[in-house]
Amino acid sequence: MRHMENIVGLKELRQNINKYIAEVKKGKEFVILKRSRPVFRLVPYKKEETWEEVVDFTKLRKGGVQLKGF
Helix, strand or coil, X not given: XXXXXXXEEHHHHHHCHHHHHHHXXXXXXXXXXXXXXXXXXXXXXXXXXXXXXXXCHHHCCCCCCCXXXX
């Protein structure tokens, strides 16, 4: 069950973003509302989440890159 203090309006979030960042870093989660409707959740980042590298944009250059095997 969610507590009322975990529900935040978008305007409140914008005006006090640093406060909410600090709370999220401590592990707290928030439901963000816009016009009394939930639009997203603000949750702590989990370091064990992995990202799949699809393209290394640092290796791209003007004209594209060579495709091996074609």
